[in-house]
Amino acid sequence: MRSPDQTRKILLDAAYEEIHHYGFQAASLSRILANTGLTKGALYHHFPTKLALGYAVVDEVIHEEILNCWATPLTDCQDPVDCLMNLLQKAAEDTGDEFVEMGCPLNNLAQEMSSVDEGFRQKLGHIYTLWRQAIANALARGQANGKVRADVDTGAAAIFIVAAIEGCLGMAKNARDINLLFECGAGLLHYLDTLHAKP
Amino acid sequence: MRSPDQTRKILLDAAYEEIHHYGFQAASLSRILANTGLTKGALYHHFPTKLALGYAVVDEVIHEEILNCWATPLTDCQDPVDCLMNLLQKAAEDTGDEFVEMGCPLNNLAQEMSSVDEGFRQKLGHIYTLWRQAIANALARGQANGKVRADVDTGAAAIFIVAAIEGCLGMAKNARDINLLFECGAGLLHYLDTLHAKP
DNA sequence: TTGCATACATACTGGTTGGTATGTTAATGC
DNA sequence: GCATTAACATACCAACCAGTATGTATGCAA
Numbered sequence: 001m002r003s004p005d006q007t008r009k010i011l012l013d014a015a016y017e018e019i020h021h022y023g024f025q026a027a028s029l030s031r032i033l034a035n036t037g038l039t040k041g042a043l044y045h046h047f048p049t050k051l052a053l054g055y056a057v058v059d060e061v062i063h064e065e066i067l068n069c070w071a072t073p074l075t076d077c078q079d080p081v082d083c084l085m086n087l088l089q090k091a092a093e094d095t096g097d098e099f100v101e102m103g104c105p106l107n108n109l110a111q112e113m114s115s116v117d118e119g120f121r122q123k124l125g126h127i128y129t130l131w132r133q134a135i136a137n138a139l140a141r142g143q144a145n146g147k148v149r150a151d152v153d154t155g156a157a158a159i160f161i162v163a164a165i166e167g168c169l170g171m172a173k174n175a176r177d178i179n180l181l182f183e184c185g186a187g188l189l190h191y192l193d194t195l196h197a198k199p
Numbered sequence: 200m201r202s203p204d205q206t207r208k209i210l211l212d213a214a215y216e217e218i219h220h221y222g223f224q225a226a227s228l229s230r231i232l233a234n235t236g237l238t239k240g241a242l243y244h245h246f247p248t249k250l251a252l253g254y255a256v257v258d259e260v261i262h263e264e265i266l267n268c269w270a271t272p273l274t275d276c277q278d279p280v281d282c283l284m285n286l287l288q289k290a291a292e293d294t295g296d297e298f299v300e301m302g303c304p305l306n307n308l309a310q311e312m313s314s315v316d317e318g319f320r321q322k323l324g325h326i327y328t329l330w331r332q333a334i335a336n337a338l339a340r341g342q343a344n345g346k347v348r349a350d351v352d353t354g355a356a357a358i359f360i361v362a363a364i365e366g367c368l369g370m371a372k373n374a375r376d377i378n379l380l381f382e383c384g385a386g387l388l389h390y391l392d393t394l395h396a397k398p
Numbered sequence: 399t400t401g402c403a404t405a406c407a408t409a410c411t412g413g414t415t416g417g418t419a420t421g422t423t424a425a426t427g428c
Numbered sequence: 429g430c431a432t433t434a435a436c437a438t439a440c441c442a443a444c445c446a447g448t449a450t451g452t453a454t455g456c457a458a
Contacts, residue, residue, distance in 0.1 A: 002453095022224070025222065025224060028444085038407090040407080042407080044447075045405060102314045108311075111310045114373045115220065115301045125374060128373060161386075163366030164363050166366045166370070167367070168362045170310055171358060171365070173313050174309045174313045175324060176320070183354075184358045187355060187359025187363075191386070191390045194389070203436090206436085227415075229414075237437090238436075239418090240421095240436045241436055241437080248417080249417090
């Protein structure tokens with residue numbers, strides 16, 4: 001009847017949703033427990049503090065999300081520009097409504113917590129670095145096989161691409177308008193196109 | 200000895216800094232009052248609720264900031280691409296350290312509050328719209344005098360430019376690294392350059 | 399079957415929150 | 429100079445917060 005791993009996951013998922021909605025600082029442990037039907041005993045058995053719970057959400061939930069959505073799909077990819085365009089389209093479709101209403105969890109937490117807690121800042125920075133490296137590596141491979149212009153600074157381009165993605169998601173979140181996300185994404189696609197090697 | 204307007208401004212400025220640091224939800228009225236040396240009597244004499252104080256910060260402080268830094272300088276500007284490049288450089292230099300540590304107040308609030316409070320969302324959205332329109336108008340004037348390519352969708356380009364600016368500031372805030380801001384800005388400059396009409 | 403640690407639930411605490419009710423003082427109009 | 433109101437200060441409140449102390453039931457090992 002008892003399954004502590006599952007209980008932990010329930011708490012983690014509920015915390016993820018709560019944080020996604022209200023941010024970490026305004027996230028209420030009482031609300032998380034009310035949503036799960038569990039009690040403080042369970043929560044503090046699995047997580048020593050609220051901060052530890054937040055860290056776990058970053059390390060286990062958000063980290064995995066970015067890996068699955070962005071890093072892994074880029075590892076085997078011949079034309080990184082095309083791949084990024086497809087991933088953008090897919091991301092916009094898959095998580096469309098949720099992200100348009102509540103934004104990208106990674107960006108939300110990074111904006112809220114980077115100037116408040118050093119642990120959050122570093123953990124989130126680590127995820128951003130992984131994401132950027134995945135893009136930079138893909139661009140470099142694209143250069144090797146002639147799909148990407150040789151004069152592109154892959155690292156700097158990766159930084160700008162991630163920033164633009166988060167920027168567009170942020171605009172769409174405030175506007176609550178998925179069309180604005182597409183309009184903004186079109187600008188990014190236009191930029192990506194300039195990275196393509198032209199015959 | 201008494202100057203209510205000045206008192207109000209002191210409260211407003213302190214609230215702006217507190218919100219800039221901790222966000223609106225985690226902003227503490229007690230901390231604001233401690234920083235000003237004033238008391239609750241003064242605060243609640245000038246502002247009926249915490250929400251009203253937050254709204255005032257948006258309407259009076261942040262609104263003015265965007266107007267002065269972005270909208271106004273673009274009104275009389277022959278080559279909008281060059282102007283934007285200069286404004287980016289200037290913004291990075293002027294507010295450099297503060298923004299690198301605590302981010303753009305407009306973006307911070309928009310990300311935090313858009314999914315929490317409809318009033319904040321609309322007020323901040325209004326500021327974003329003004330900002331975008333200023334850029335779009337400048338681009339359109341650039342098209343009229345041949346500085347900007349005629350096939351550019353000025354509205355969509357303005358959306359992307361604002362998104363990219365906020366995205367770059369967000370990346371730099373998390374990294375706490377002004378060099379990353381410049382690297383990211385270089386990507387934006389590269390995009391802006393593609394808008395230029397080529398001879 | 400007994401012993402014992404894990405996995406929770408319940409009840410409570412000190413501190414902080416936004417907000418209010420009541421004083422007190424300074425400026426202003428007459 | 430006197431009354432009135434604006435401009436604050438002080439004291440207080442219920443609600444909520446993260447966190448803790450204690451109690452209880454489950455499952456497993458011996």
